[in-house]
Amino acid sequence: MSHQTTVPSRRRRARAAAVAVPLALLVGLTACTDDPESTSAGESGTTEPAADACRPEELPEPIDPEEAAEADVDGTTVTLATHDSFAVSDGIFDTFTEETGVEVEVVSAGDAGTMVSQAILTAGDPVADVMFGIDTTFLCRGTEAGLFVPYRPAALDEVAEEHQIAVDDLATPIDVGDVCLNYSKTAFPDEADAPQSLDDLTDPAFADAFVTENPETSSPGLAFLLATIAEYGADGWEGWWADVRENGVEVTSGWEEAYNDSFGAGSGERSIVTSYASSPVADVVYSDPPRDEPAIGVVAESCFRQVELAGVLRGTEHPEAAALLVDFLLSPTFQEDIPLTMFVEPVHPDAELPEEYVAHRTVIEDRLTLTPAEIEAGRDEWTERWTEIVLR
Amino acid sequence: MTTVRRRLLWALVAVGPVAFLAVFFAYPVATILERGLTEGSALDVVRRRSTGRLVTFTVAQAAASAALSLVVGLPAAWAVARVDLPGRRLVRALLVVPFVLPTLVVGAALQATFERVGVDGSDGFHLERTVAAVLLAHMVLNVAVVVRVVGSHWALLDPRTEEAARVLGASRLRVLREVTLPRLGPAIWSAAGIVFLFCFTSFGVILTVGGPGRPTVETEIWRYATQRTDLATATALALLQMLVVVALVATVGVAERRAAAGAVVRNPVPPRPLATARLRLAVAAALAPAALLVVVPVGVLVERSLAVGDGYGVGHFRALATDGDTGLSVAPLEAVRTSLTYAVAATLIAVVVGGLAAVVVAHAGRVSSRAVDVALMVPLGTSAVTLGFGLLIALDAPPLDLRSSAAIVPIAQALVGLPFVVRSLVPALRAVDPRTREAATVLGASPWRARWEVDVPLVARTLLVGAAFAFAVSLGEFGATSFLARPDAPTVPTAMFRLLGQPGAALRGQAMALGVVLAALTVASVLVIERLRPRDALGW
Numbered sequence: 002m003s004h005q006t007t008v009p010s011r012r013r014r015a016r017a018a019a020v021a022v023p024l025a026l027l028v029g030l031t032a033c034t035d036d037p038e039s040t041s042a043g044e045s046g047t048t049e050p051a052a053d054a055c056r057p058e059e060l061p062e063p064i065d066p067e068e069a070a071e072a073d074v075d076g077t078t079v080t081l082a083t084h085d086s087f088a089v090s091d092g093i094f095d096t097f098t099e100e101t102g103v104e105v106e107v108v109s110a111g112d113a114g115t116m117v118s119q120a121i122l123t124a125g126d127p128v129a130d131v132m133f134g135i136d137t138t139f140l141c142r143g144t145e146a147g148l149f150v151p152y153r154p155a156a157l158d159e160v161a162e163e164h165q166i167a168v169d170d171l172a173t174p175i176d177v178g179d180v181c182l183n184y185s186k187t188a189f190p191d192e193a194d195a196p197q198s199l200d201d202l203t204d205p206a207f208a209d210a211f212v213t214e215n216p217e218t219s220s221p222g223l224a225f226l227l228a229t230i231a232e233y234g235a236d237g238w239e240g241w242w243a244d245v246r247e248n249g250v251e252v253t254s255g256w257e258e259a260y261n262d263s264f265g266a267g268s269g270e271r272s273i274v275t276s277y278a279s280s281p282v283a284d285v286v287y288s289d290p291p292r293d294e295p296a297i298g299v300v301a302e303s304c305f306r307q308v309e310l311a312g313v314l315r316g317t318e319h320p321e322a323a324a325l326l327v328d329f330l331l332s333p334t335f336q337e338d339i340p341l342t343m344f345v346e347p348v349h350p351d352a353e354l355p356e357e358y359v360a361h362r363t364v365i366e367d368r369l370t371l372t373p374a375e376i377e378a379g380r381d382e383w384t385e386r387w388t389e390i391v392l393r
Numbered sequence: 394m395t396t397v398r399r400r401l402l403w404a405l406v407a408v409g410p411v412a413f414l415a416v417f418f419a420y421p422v423a424t425i426l427e428r429g430l431t432e433g434s435a436l437d438v439v440r441r442r443s444t445g446r447l448v449t450f451t452v453a454q455a456a457a458s459a460a461l462s463l464v465v466g467l468p469a470a471w472a473v474a475r476v477d478l479p480g481r482r483l484v485r486a487l488l489v490v491p492f493v494l495p496t497l498v499v500g501a502a503l504q505a506t507f508e509r510v511g512v513d514g515s516d517g518f519h520l521e522r523t524v525a526a527v528l529l530a531h532m533v534l535n536v537a538v539v540v541r542v543v544g545s546h547w548a549l550l551d552p553r554t555e556e557a558a559r560v561l562g563a564s565r566l567r568v569l570r571e572v573t574l575p576r577l578g579p580a581i582w583s584a585a586g587i588v589f590l591f592c593f594t595s596f597g598v599i600l601t602v603g604g605p606g607r608p609t610v611e612t613e614i615w616r617y618a619t620q621r622t623d624l625a626t627a628t629a630l631a632l633l634q635m636l637v638v639v640a641l642v643a644t645v646g647v648a649e650r651r652a653a654a655g656a657v658v659r660n661p662v663p664p665r666p667l668a669t670a671r672l673r674l675a676v677a678a679a680l681a682p683a684a685l686l687v688v689v690p691v692g693v694l695v696e697r698s699l700a701v702g703d704g705y706g707v708g709h710f711r712a713l714a715t716d717g718d719t720g721l722s723v724a725p726l727e728a729v730r731t732s733l734t735y736a737v738a739a740t741l742i743a744v745v746v747g748g749l750a751a752v753v754v755a756h757a758g759r760v761s762s763r764a765v766d767v768a769l770m771v772p773l774g775t776s777a778v779t780l781g782f783g784l785l786i787a788l789d790a791p792p793l794d795l796r797s798s799a800a801i802v803p804i805a806q807a808l809v810g811l812p813f814v815v816r817s818l819v820p821a822l823r824a825v826d827p828r829t830r831e832a833a834t835v836l837g838a839s840p841w842r843a844r845w846e847v848d849v850p851l852v853a854r855t856l857l858v859g860a861a862f863a864f865a866v867s868l869g870e871f872g873a874t875s876f877l878a879r880p881d882a883p884t885v886p887t888a889m890f891r892l893l894g895q896p897g898a899a900l901r902g903q904a905m906a907l908g909v910v911l912a913a914l915t916v917a918s919v920l921v922i923e924r925l926r927p928r929d930a931l932g933w
């Protein structure tokens with residue numbers, strides 16, 4: 002299925018009702034046939050997917066950073082589209098408005114998947130000027146659908162290469178987060194008894210202890226599925242999940258039910274959960290009653306790296322002001338606000354991390370990861386297979 | 394007045410609601426459906442075997458939920474309608490709370506309850522993430538619908554028919570089976586239809602309580618549209634869903650009209666005093682299941698909002714007013730203000746549009762009135778994703794570029810509140826004695842003036858009932874709002890969702906406290922309804 006989207010003409014829209022009625026009649030007359038259950042939207046990943054797969058059909062003219070810096074943008078308003086986990090300190094954009102004269106409005110439309118789908122629907126005629134929060138798992142889908150205009154902020158030169166995962170500078174990395182297994186310190190007071198790796202989850206010692214999220218409906222759930230694919234490869238991951246199912250895994254639709262209900266934030270029925278590397282930090286910052294030590298630990302060997310990016314949306318009426326906002330998202334002011342509002346790490350090496358964050362974070366040495374192109378090529382097939390193995 | 398002129402006048406009245414529905418519902422939804430249909434073959438999706446299973450499960454769980462809600466709701470409806478309970482109003486108001494709380498919250502409260510009810514051990518009794526849990530949650534949410542719709546009719550049934558049957562020697566059970574229930578037919582059908590509709594398109598309950606193994610049409614539309622970017626499949630399912638909804642609304646309409654309505658008295662029968670021990674026992678037995686279903690989750694919610702650290706206190710409520718580090722860009726209490734503002738705006742829209750629509754339904758020709766009635770119910774049975782995406786790609790050009798305007802939220806909420814306004818008003822409008830109006834006309838009033846002077850005062854209070862309901866529903870609306878609300882101006886439900894979406898006990902406590910605030914606002918608005926309620930009001 003190609004994701005080429007065009008703005009429908011008025012005449013075609015007027016036909017919408019005319020299309021719907023006969024179709025409705027047909028629907029009533031059809032019988033069931035044996036069709037394959039799946040509708041894989043992408044090509045199956047038989048060949049090694051290259052980054053080319055993520056390129057749009059036509060690459061728009063890049064925005065020149067120097068021109069953007071000198072443009073007269075005073076008095077314009079840029080709109081930032083983001084997902085519903087976006088959080089910043091009150092008044093964070095005031096600094097930006099003082100420096101540039103550009104006002105910022107924020108709109109959101111649900112989770113990251115919803116945000117990207119909505120942007121694809123309105124590609125070329127966007128609701129906003131800049132998008133923040135498209136991540137490793139959706140990046141390729143967004144760039145291929147022609148959501149963005151290339152732009153390379155000057156500050157990007159200082160950011161580690163490994164975070165620069167977008168083709169043709171179509172999006173700029175802003176922060177990184179890790180999806181990891183968390184365990185309850187109440188259940189495993191001695192760190193040596195806690196699970197040490199993905200392998201441990203198939204061990205009968207951890208029977209009925211693990212709860213994870215459905216990759217079809219949850220972002221950490223998908224990231225964790227990708228972690229197991231990165232770890233065990235195309236041949237091994239299915240067997241691992243079958244073993245984990247044997248071992249009594251519980252699956253929920255979303256992070257909230259898994260972490261707060263089954264895992265009970267560290268005191269529930271289940272003692273191992275798919276969450277984030279930063280969960281212990283939030284556990285202390287928002288603890289009740291206050292405490293100094295997190296009640297949960299992180300399995301450092303199980304982490305999947307997700308980069309969150311920002312991009313200037315194609316079709317924006319204020320490309321220069323939008324580019325300046327992307328610059329601001331990479332600036333120390335914004336980068337240093339990220340850790341304790343969204344509990345992810347800024348990509349800029351000069352951004353100073355807050356004390357509480359440094360004190361309770363788990364440093365991840367080796368993380369699992371896949372490229373956006375690999376994810377895009379395999380994702381739908383993988384989630385279908387996962388559903389068959391774990392839920393059926 | 395000639396028929397042509399009359400028709401023209403009716404057409405003028407109908408223009409308002411028809412235009413509103415056309416611009417903010419039909420056009421956006423048709424736009425998104427057309428986009429989906431051009432991307433792939435809807436027929437392929439419909440013919441998939443898995444689609445058949447999906448629709449079957451969705452319909453079956455909705456039908457079972459509606460049946461169970463009736464089983465629990467009917468005895469309670471009898472108790473609040475026929476017996477002079479102390480605190481009747483409060484009971485009625487409390488029963489409505491779960492109905493307007495965001496399903497997310499009810500789901501979380503139920504989940505906590507299940508965990509306490511479930512027996513540990515693999516062979517124990519586990520409710521978590523089973524079909525039974527979904528049905529139970531749907532009963533909790535919808536028992537109020539049955540109690541209100543059926544109860545208001547029951548209060549107006551002339552009891553002499555039952556008395557005559559008893560005198561002639563029929564047993565109580567036989568009277569119930571052969572006299573009372575048939576006379577309540579239209580109300581029962583109407584309640585069952587509404588409950589079915591809500592359960593057929595339920596989203597939050599299916600995901601949170603039902604878990605990942607039991608998708609319904611609604612959750613699959615959301616998944617294909619947002620997680621898969623597979624608009625073709627999402628659209629085909631959305632079309633299928635709307636077909637079922639239209640068929641259902643039409644069928645229920647027919648059944649409602651076929652069911653012979655019992656003779657309704659002009660003034661409600663005075664409720665029986667709670668005099669005998671036997672009656673007390675009967676009332677207790679009738680109310681217990683419904684009360685249990687509602688009190689337990691609401692009780693768990695209150696308990697969790699007060700659980701501070703190792704003890705209990707009001708710390709979480711205090712924290713709502715502070716602009717602390719909550720991950721929200723505003724103090725949570727700001728969300729209450731935002732919600733109230735949106736709800737007032739949504740209610741005004743629903744009252745104006747719904748008022749005009751009700752006049753049309755009550756007085757216009759049969760065909761057009763039925764069409765309007767069905768048209769108003771369809772938005773209730775349309776997935777929030779379909780409408781949300783439709784609004785985004787349809788309303789993208791001046792004068793209607795509302796995509797990033799805050800006005801879009803109350804408009805979407807008004808669509809949900811509309812049926813409640815119309816369903817409250819229509820029976821009242823039909824009950825207005827035309828002779829009063831004729832007398833006014835004879836005395837020289839123009840037809841419109843006669844309506845204004847006669848109908849409006851009679852109907853005004855009923856309108857307030859519908860308005861208060863629309864208000865309560867807007868307060869708790871989550872589906873469409875989550876698509877359209879801004880992160881810097883969250884409503885109470887979206888703020889709760891945000892707070893629950895992060896680790897940390899303090900945030901969870903604050904979310905629960907916000908839930909209690911929302912529940913309190915709901916009870917307050919429903920108590921207002923009860924105060925205003927005309928003694929002979931039908932409908933809600």
